[in-house]
Amino acid sequence: MEILRSPREIAEMRKAGLLVWEALEQAASLIQPGISTAEIDAEIDRFFAAHGAVPLFKGVPGPVPFPASSCISVNDQVVHGIPGPRKLVEGDIISIDTGCKLNGWCGDAAATYAVGRIHPEVRRLLEVTRSVLDLAIRLMAKCTRWSQVAYEMEAYVKKNRFSVVEAFVGHGIGREMHEDPQVPNFVSSQLRRSGDFALVPGLVIAVEPMVNMGTKRVRTQPDRWTQATADGRASAHFEHTVAMTESGPSVLTAGPNGETW
Numbered sequence: 001m002e003i004l005r006s007p008r009e010i011a012e013m014r015k016a017g018l019l020v021w022e023a024l025e026q027a028a029s030l031i032q033p034g035i036s037t038a039e040i041d042a043e044i045d046r047f048f049a050a051h052g053a054v055p056l057f058k059g060v061p062g063p064v065p066f067p068a069s070s071c072i073s074v075n076d077q078v079v080h081g082i083p084g085p086r087k088l089v090e091g092d093i094i095s096i097d098t099g100c101k102l103n104g105w106c107g108d109a110a111a112t113y114a115v116g117r118i119h120p121e122v123r124r125l126l127e128v129t130r131s132v133l134d135l136a137i138r139l140m141a142k143c144t145r146w147s148q149v150a151y152e153m154e155a156y157v158k159k160n161r162f163s164v165v166e167a168f169v170g171h172g173i174g175r176e177m178h179e180d181p182q183v184p185n186f187v188s189s190q191l192r193r194s195g196d197f198a199l200v201p202g203l204v205i206a207v208e209p210m211v212n213m214g215t216k217r218v219r220t221q222p223d224r225w226t227q228a229t230a231d232g233r234a235s236a237h238f239e240h241t242v243a244m245t246e247s248g249p250s251v252l253t254a255g256p257n258g259e260t261w
């Protein structure tokens with residue numbers, strides 16, 4: 001069962017969310033050919049430490065505990081990429097996903113960035129993925145149940161001739177990074193069975209569409225964390241932590257003036 005948060009608790013989560021936004025802005029400012037993904041992660045780690053926040057991703061249990069403060073996934077990598085010595089080159093796309101806990105409250109967000117000039121079809125992939133997140137947030141204002149939003153997200157991506165990743169979904173978030181409910185970006189069987197939930201004030205969820213240029217299928221890379229597309233084509237990922245309030249959805253990981261990329 002999802003836990004509903006009070007306006008005061010949501011205000012606390014906004015502080016964590018703003019820090020996540022700022023960490024991503026800081027990381028994005030470093031993106032250029034020649035920088036390694038480990039260097040970008042180090043900046044995020046430093047930023048959280050400097051602001052008294054705990055990086056949420058470090059130590060997440062898995063095949064091995066996740067070793068970094070961000071997941072950095074390049075080109076055909078979908079999510080859960082481990083930062084390392086790989087250097088970015090012109091034409092790459094880089095997805096940075098990070099989260100922190102501040103005063104006991106969590107925030108989680110992700111975005112995909114271009115490294116210099118990228119192929120126009122890859123540019124379109126980034127725009128469609130960012131747009132489907134925007135669409136979901138707008139729909140949260142008028143839909144009553146998540147399944148209605150998920151249906152429209154899936155339809156939007158299909159209309160644009162890309163595919164929604166089904167192996168990973170968004171999640172409730174609050175005291176912990178991953179709480180109930182599951183938040184799929186498509187109408188999953190779990191959603192149809194029993195997983196649908198009402199969009200009511202106090203609900204706080206991480207909405208995170210992952211969109212592939214080709215097949216929706218993913219495979220695990222040898223490091224046992226990184227997920228890549230099965231066909232080697234590009235993938236993009238955008239995420240915000242969003243709270244339902246009496247006056248509609250509020251993006252907790254937006255910038256200081258409410259900007260969302």
Ligand code: MG
Binds near residue numbers: 109208
């Ligand atoms: Mg997330």
